[in-house]
């Protein structure tokens with residue numbers, strides 16, 4: 001995403017916590033482990049050390065960490081009195097608390113001018129400047145405008161949306177559903193089953209999102225249906241890969257270890273189901289994913305349980 005901001009003519013600093021890694025990237029102008037074949041723009045400045053040096057004069061701060069690191073990063077910005085808009089890219093819930101990103105921000109940095117970027121976007125394709133459409137979500141119109149100004153360009157279309165809850169629920173629940181479709185595809189349950197999981201999964205996402213205060217239309221947009229289709233079917237998805245590995249017979253620990261990357265859906269599943277139960281929202285597919293991840297259900301039992309549900313009206 002740092003590379004994506006470059007064609008828009010901005011001065012971009014990529015800060016990383018691992019000095020050796022940042023040094024290696026600065027020398028090679030590449031990150032072969034994550035972004036194979038991508039060369040960084042010559043103007044992209046790479047920095048480590050004191051993060052405040054990187055964002056002190058920034059017009060916009062973008063946090064590209066997993067959910068587990070969001071609280072500490074936001075707290076540091078809040079404590080240092082950051083006045084620039086701050087946006088996160090993570091999708092999911094905080095593992096320790098089950099909170100969505102904007103809820104974490106409300107706890108640690110309520111005065112930050114905050115927003116997020118979401119939508120169907122594998123990092124590799126964004127870095128390759130493949131055409132991509134994203135959502136800039138914030139309750140603050142100026143933050144949305146700043147994000148659009150920073151990233152909208154020849155390869156990225158950025159749409160605004162003020163429904164932060166809806167956008168974040170979509171980004172979290174699609175991870176859980178991608179595990180489910182990965183499992184179904186790994187078990188060769190067929191294309192009909194995959195389409196059914198995506199569609200009924202979208203219904204679950206929408207029900208939960210509305211119960212949490214999101215708007216129905218958001219779930220039909222890029223951060224809902226769009227990201228669900230991408231993550232549930234795209235071979236670059238880590239969450240889908242977890243499902244495929246479970247279908248091969250790996251345990252959850254083995255699957256997460258062999259993945260070697262963060263798969264937010266593993267933490268999301270339990271938190272999403274817990275929220276749904278509290279709100280009396282039915283989410284049978286997400287419930288089945290939790291049963292599978294916890295080792296309480298075997299894949300065949302999960303399929304049988306979902307198929308044995310009472311007939312119901314579609315809407």
Ligand SMILES: NC(=O)c1ccc[n+]([C@@H]2O[C@H](COP(=O)([O-])OP(=O)(O)OC[C@H]3O[C@@H](n4cnc5c(N)ncnc54)[C@H](O)[C@@H]3O)[C@@H](O)[C@H]2O)c1
Nearest residue numbers: 017064065066067069089090091092121122123124262264
């Ligand atoms: N990779 C993608 O295609 C993609 C696309 C859209 C959104 N996301 C979301 O973005 C988030 C990050 O995903 P990723 O694939 O970039 O993960 P990642 O594991 O590659 O981590 C991203 C960066 O965060 C750093 N980091 C990790 N823990 C940290 C900490 N405690 N403090 C500071 N930095 C820390 C890592 O060193 C790394 O540089 C996830 O929530 C993911 O769902 C990823």
Ligand SMILES: O=P(O)(O)OC[C@H](O)CO
Nearest residue numbers: 119120121122237238239
């Ligand atoms: O690789 P995943 O499953 O974390 O998905 C990455 C992005 O969220 C896709 O939009």
